[in-house]
Amino acid sequence: MAWQDNAATQPNRCGMAWQAFWPRQCGWRGQKVYVVEIFFPKDPEGVLGPPQGGHIARLEFRRRLDRDSDAREAFQRQVREEQERRRQEREARVIPDTDAGLVEFFLDTEAREIEVEIARLRPRLNQPFFDYIQRELAQIKFAITRTAEMEDRLIELEAMQKVLLEGVEAYDKLQNDLVTAKERLTKILQSSDKKSTLLEMVERNELNMSILTLLDENIASARTSNQEEAVAFMENVRTSILKYITWKKMASQLNCESVIYATGVSSTVMASQKRELRLWFTVAVCDLYECGISYSVRCDDACCYRSCFSNKVCLPFVALLVRLNTEGGGDGGANSCRPFIAFVLGGPGSGKGTQCARIASDFGFAHLSAGDLLRHEISSGSDKGQMILDIIKEGRIVPSEITVELIRKAMETTDAKRVLIDGFPRCEENRIAFERITGTEPDLVIFFDCPEDEMVKRLLGRNQGRVDDNIETIKKRLKVFDNLNIPVVDYYSSRGKVHKIDATGTEEEIFGAVRNLFASLRF
Ligand SMILES: Nc1ncnc2c1ncn2[C@@H]1O[C@H](COP(=O)(O)OP(=O)(O)O)[C@@H](O)[C@H]1O
Ligand SMILES: Nc1ccn([C@@H]2O[C@H](COP(=O)(O)OP(=O)(O)O)[C@@H](O)[C@H]2O)c(=O)n1
Structure with missing residues (x-):
């Protein structure tokens, strides 16, 4: 099976907000300049630069791409060429040995390349390097008289320090998420009883979007190498994970205290829950085997309860009982739940x-x-x-x-x-x-x-x-x-x-x- 761990090759996914500060690249030295990056839906890496038109123009362009296969191909070719050009530019850059050199290197880095460079040079972005920046900043701040040049330098150094600190933090978090996601995904893919593995992971709150992203990358990579069986298998797993994640999200939106999963519940057993439902419970009835949510209903009275169960739900199903925030939550405590x-x-x-x-x-x-x-x-x-x-x-x-x-x-x-x-x-x-x-x-x-x-x-x-x-x-x-x-x-x-x-x-x-x-x- 195809396996890909893209942590190092795709640093761009952090989606950091730091592009807002990058004085040197804007050529406006001496002033704080905010560059707002506008994301273009069909060009996630921004290789074609900011969009030329407004919202309508972008929509038009997207529709044309969807309709016109030549335009799509030309567009994709352009993206590939731009990516290749950027790759070559990156490789041509000389990475300095000293901290002082590295500061200049980052100050000369284009804003859109910062994430990539942070990922590439992460081992160099260590405490001594940040101490070095701090010392230079202190020298300027405590100088008896400050020239205009020193003011400029202070602004750009502070902006860079902030960007690098935030970038490193986001990158490390992404790395950790991906390592954990990889372990969890491996566990799911290798388990002989996927259903119970998924249920266990749901209970431990271990299914998240990082797993899904990683799975998507593996599906894409298997598809590229024509591994049809692997694609079909992983897509099945994906459907199940997505379903559980949706449940979880639903639970969190409902401000729940705890989520209890009960498998194989029959409609008669659900009927015995009626009293609980009246006590401000939320019941989400999902079809486990057909993969995909049948529906979810917030049941706070008998009327809802009836409409919930008069609907035809395939059996066996999974009932997800989401207990609303009992500690003063839900209906504000007036209709308090059992313990x-x-x-x-x-x-x-x-x-x-x-x-x-x-x-x-x-x-x-x-x-x-x-x-x-x-x-x-x-x-x-x-x-x-x-x-x-x-x-x-x-x-x-x-x-x-x-x-x-x-x-x-x-x-x-x-x-x-x-x-x-x-x-x-x-x-x-x-x-x-x-x-x-x-x-x-x-x-x-x-x-x-x-x-x-x-x-x-x-x-x-x-x-x-x-x-x-x-x-x-x-x-x-x-x-x-x-x-x-x-x-x-x-x-x-x-x-x-x-x-x-x-x-x-x-x-x-x-x-x-x-x-x-x-x-x-x-x-
Ligand atoms: N892990 C243990 N190892 C050895 N003795 C234990 C352990 N746990 C409990 N005990 C002792 O075993 C006896 C039975 O434990 P208890 O908790 O009363 O069991 P139960 O409630 O299941 O009947 C008690 O005397 C208790 O002190
Ligand atoms: N649900 C229960 C629990 C206990 N019992 C009775 O109480 C006795 C002691 O139960 P217990 O739970 O205190 O002790 P253990 O048997 O677990 O050590 C049992 O042997 C039963 O005779 C019962 O009849 N029904």
């Missing part, structure tokens, strides 16, 4: 409680542990207490209505904007009851993956006097976990919500992975 909900799953002893305590303290989550709520119910002496105790002793699962009610009440009493629900849902019945009773779904599911022998070791060493931390009950709990909890994890995995974390290693190491996850989710 961000993260379910924390994992086998008994996998370290859920331990990690939740740290997430709560570092990321401002309220920590609701289903097990703790049940144990609290037992110790409160309520009439359900004895029944719950009997079930926990046997490692079985407490009826969902009881647990969900306890969670719902606890959620109501917290005003936290983010909630961790630890050890829940334990089974499909738990999950369905939660969705039914609260009318909502988790935004995120964290799954701590731990081998059985490690979990047993940890539980036996827990020493919290729990009635269920004995080997008999532990065995039963592990079985219940395998049979009933794993299907819940699978369910959320299929919807792209699960973030699996390896729960072996020290508490600190595991929290490192948790921290990375939250950082990638922009917490």
